[in-house]
Amino acid sequence: MPLPNPPAVGASGRRSVSVSGPTSGKAIPEATVARLPVYHRVLTSLSDRGVPTVSSEELASACGVTSAKLRKDLSYLGSYGTRGVGYDVAFLSYQIARELGLTNPWGVVVVGVGNLGRALVSYRGFASRGFQVVGLVDAHPDVVGTTVSVVDRDLVVVPLEELDELVASKDAHIGVITTPAEVAQDIADRMVEAGLRSIVNFAPVVLNVPEGVEVRKVDLAVELQVLAFHEQRRKSPVNGVVTNLEPPIPTPHDPRSSKAMNA
Amino acid sequence: MPLPNPPAVGASGRRSVSVSGPTSGKAIPEATVARLPVYHRVLTSLSDRGVPTVSSEELASACGVTSAKLRKDLSYLGSYGTRGVGYDVAFLSYQIARELGLTNPWGVVVVGVGNLGRALVSYRGFASRGFQVVGLVDAHPDVVGTTVSVVDRDLVVVPLEELDELVASKDAHIGVITTPAEVAQDIADRMVEAGLRSIVNFAPVVLNVPEGVEVRKVDLAVELQVLAFHEQRRKSPVNGVVTNLEPPIPTPHDPRSSKAMNA
DNA sequence: TAGATTGTTAATCGATTAACAATC
DNA sequence: TAGATTGTTAATCGATTAACAATC
Numbered sequence: 001m002p003l004p005n006p007p008a009v010g011a012s013g014r015r016s017v018s019v020s021g022p023t024s025g026k027a028i029p030e031a032t033v034a035r036l037p038v039y040h041r042v043l044t045s046l047s048d049r050g051v052p053t054v055s056s057e058e059l060a061s062a063c064g065v066t067s068a069k070l071r072k073d074l075s076y077l078g079s080y081g082t083r084g085v086g087y088d089v090a091f092l093s094y095q096i097a098r099e100l101g102l103t104n105p106w107g108v109v110v111v112g113v114g115n116l117g118r119a120l121v122s123y124r125g126f127a128s129r130g131f132q133v134v135g136l137v138d139a140h141p142d143v144v145g146t147t148v149s150v151v152d153r154d155l156v157v158v159p160l161e162e163l164d165e166l167v168a169s170k171d172a173h174i175g176v177i178t179t180p181a182e183v184a185q186d187i188a189d190r191m192v193e194a195g196l197r198s199i200v201n202f203a204p205v206v207l208n209v210p211e212g213v214e215v216r217k218v219d220l221a222v223e224l225q226v227l228a229f230h231e232q233r234r235k236s237p238v239n240g241v242v243t244n245l246e247p248p249i250p251t252p253h254d255p256r257s258s259k260a261m262n263a
Numbered sequence: 264m265p266l267p268n269p270p271a272v273g274a275s276g277r278r279s280v281s282v283s284g285p286t287s288g289k290a291i292p293e294a295t296v297a298r299l300p301v302y303h304r305v306l307t308s309l310s311d312r313g314v315p316t317v318s319s320e321e322l323a324s325a326c327g328v329t330s331a332k333l334r335k336d337l338s339y340l341g342s343y344g345t346r347g348v349g350y351d352v353a354f355l356s357y358q359i360a361r362e363l364g365l366t367n368p369w370g371v372v373v374v375g376v377g378n379l380g381r382a383l384v385s386y387r388g389f390a391s392r393g394f395q396v397v398g399l400v401d402a403h404p405d406v407v408g409t410t411v412s413v414v415d416r417d418l419v420v421v422p423l424e425e426l427d428e429l430v431a432s433k434d435a436h437i438g439v440i441t442t443p444a445e446v447a448q449d450i451a452d453r454m455v456e457a458g459l460r461s462i463v464n465f466a467p468v469v470l471n472v473p474e475g476v477e478v479r480k481v482d483l484a485v486e487l488q489v490l491a492f493h494e495q496r497r498k499s500p501v502n503g504v505v506t507n508l509e510p511p512i513p514t515p516h517d518p519r520s521s522k523a524m525n526a
Numbered sequence: 527t528a529g530a531t532t533g534t535t536a537a538t539c540g541a542t543t544a545a546c547a548a549t550c
Numbered sequence: 551t552a553g554a555t556t557g558t559t560a561a562t563c564g565a566t567t568a569a570c571a572a573t574c
Contacts, residue, residue, distance in 0.1 A: 031541060037488035041467060055555065064469040067555095068543055075557055083556040084550040100488050101495030108487070115385055119378035120483060131487050173494050174487060197497065198490035200483065204304060206327040214493055216486040220383060220463065223479040224371070224394050224437060225300035225363050227461035230477055231436050232364030234460065294565060318531065330531095331567055338533055346532040347574040532573080539566070548557080 028099075032073040036096050038063050039070070043093035044129075055086040102130030107172035109135040109196070111187050112179035113143050113157050116202060120178060121150045134170035137163055139183070160190065167194040174198045181205045188215070291362075295336045299359050301326050302333070306356035307392075318349035365393030370435035372398040372459070374450050375442035376406050376420050379465060383441060384413045397433035400426055402446070423453065430457040437461045444468045451478070 042062045046054055060070040074080065074087075080095050081087045097103055110117050113136050121133050133150045136157045144159045158166060166172065175191040177184050177199060184203035191199055192213055199215045201207055207215050305325045309317055323333040337343065337350075343358050344350045360366055373380050376399050384396050396413045399420045407422045421429060429435065438454040440447050440462060447466035454462055455476055462478045464470055470478050 029541070033489055033492050034485070036492070037482075037485040038469065040488070041484070042469065056557095057555085062469065064471075066543075068545090069541090071555095071557065072542080079557065081556050082550060083548070084554045086555070099492070101491040102488065106487070106491050106494060115378075115382035119382040122378055123483065130491060131484075174490055176483075198494055200486045200490070206301065206305065206325065208327075214490060216490060218481055218483065218486060219300075220386065220439075220481065221304070221394075222297070222300040223463045223481060224369075225303070225365065226296055227437055227463065227477060227479060228364040228369050228393060229296050229299070229362070231369060231461055292565070320531085329567075331569090332565090334531095334533065335566080342533065344532050345574060346572070347530045349531070530574085532571105534571085535569085537567085537569100540564090542563070543561085544559100545561100546557105546559085548555105550553105550555085 028076045032076055033100075035063075035065065035069075035073055036100055038065075039073070040093060040096045040100065040102070043089055043096065046089045047093055051089055053086045054089055054092075056081070059087065097129065100130070105130055105132050106174055107132055107134040107170050108174045108176060109133075109137060109163070109166060109170075109172045109191075110176045110178060111137040111160070111163070111191070112177060112203075113138040113146075113148060114178065117176075117178035118148060120176065120202075121148065131174075134172050135166040137166065139179075160187075163190050164194045167191075167196060172196065174200065176200045176202070177207075178202045291339045295339055296363075298326070298328065298332075298336055299363055301328075302336070303356060303359045303363065303365070306352055306359065309352045310356055314352055316349045317352055317355075319344070322350065360392065363393070368393055368395050369437055370395055370397040370433050371437045371439060372396075372400060372426070372429060372433075372435045372454075373439045373441060374400040374423070374426070374454070375440060375465075376401040376409075376411060377441065380439075380441035381411060383439065383465075384411060394437075397435050398429040400429065402442075423450075426453050427457045430454075430459060435459065437463065439463045439465070440470075441465045 039059070042059065043054075046059075046062075056067040056071045056074075060067040063070065071081075074092070077095055077099050080092050108131050110121055110133060117136070117138075121136070132152075133155065136148055136150075136155050137160055138144055138157050139160045144157050146157050147154045148157060149155075173196065175187075175194075175196040175198070177187050177191075179187055181203045184201065184205045185207060188199060188201070188207045188209055192209055197213050199207070199209070199213065201215055201217045202219075204219055204221055207217075209215055302322070305322065306317075309322075309325075319330040319334045319337075323330040326333065334344075337355070340358055340362050343355050371394055373384055373396060380399070380401075384399070395415075396418065399411055399413075399418050400423055401407055401420050402423045407420050409420050410417045411420060412418075436459065438450075438457075438459040438461070440450050440454075442450055444466045447464065447468050448470060451462060451464070451470045451472055455472055460476050462470070462472070462476065464478055464480045465482075467482055467484055470480075472478055
């Protein structure tokens, strides 16, 4: 019974995501980790449609990356393809799921049950394999005690004071912040205090967290502003600024009255 | 009347974001562009609190980056600081706003007025300087014709067929997709057809768009999965996989019956 | 002036890419 | 076998970092 190609251990040794690899071995670059969920989703979709195998060219195209990048990314996980054939969809999907830690469920606590929080927990993407909303928290008395239906059942919103208890009793690992910006830092502090080490932050603030706690920020305003930058470039393709002679709006006062504006 | 330090033109010439710079000149790296909105927000906050000047060390700390990175980023825009003093908050804020194209407003059209779409348009972050929701679109007859209050006024949801007309009449430049995944590609096609070149996609699919159209993807599932990866590493710090001897769930069929699983 | 802080340089690091030997 | 496609290499590219000369 021939074993799969043994994962190429050793290699050079870039500094990346701690240790990992198929059964032992190489570190996985952060850029690769961020793409694995996309590969996994597309593979799941192919699997649902009954596609048995896929080439790196086909899969890459469906994922919006180049085939070279895809193959390189997958090579960090091990040798799961077959030369001349491609990848077995179900097998590769499972390997990625395993690498991402999706084979057992992670408990998620959502703090801030306003419009956004409610929208997210009812969002299909949340139910995607490996995650379960195990608690809803809010500080507002009007919201606490109300029932919100998440994917598989109903949850009662609990007050902020019960966050610690909730995290412990439900074995939650991930916190999602959907509060107003003003209170987000306080919520983050409480989450860390409660033992959470992974946070998704939807509030438009930079969170200050201790070493070892990972924060992923989701910010519509940032996305819009990056797009606006490119829109502006489109309008004046050669020389950035269109209305360059408009009146200097802010009048620098403190130092640098010399640095007012230039034509 | 001394002019500000002339922007250092020329330099080496990395390939980055087309052309740009203070009044002419250097390209701005994408990584820098993605951080400018954060700098801008923090500067706005400092300005609101009446802080007149800030050092790169202070600002960097508030933005969650290193001061070296901050200064390098700002150097792409021009020389807007004062050695020995720091940066004038209002002045620097304005320069970044100008660079990002936030000095004139960009019209935004939101397609998909479900829970998420509604939450986003009522979200404060949307009202952040330079953006205005000028249209709401939905395909569902129950939603079309209903009124939704956005930041400054009410908008009536229009049917998908009126997207072209809407984009043209309101001079919209950015499209936001908050529909179910199944229809997102169709919506993207229609947006491109309507003339939009900037899209924010909240649907969990990879959109296929022509050259020149920019898509920013926002995906909670991806964020959660990246965090799950790190959580898993935390559980088994040395050797990635904990339950490595669990039964091989997917049985690869097509090729590679040889590549079943390894211990 | 002396102290503080910027703007820039150069080295390092990580990510991408193209090409191709290995091999199914 | 001949054709197809992976896994890996090496070159390139872009981003980060530390250090410091310039200068307010």
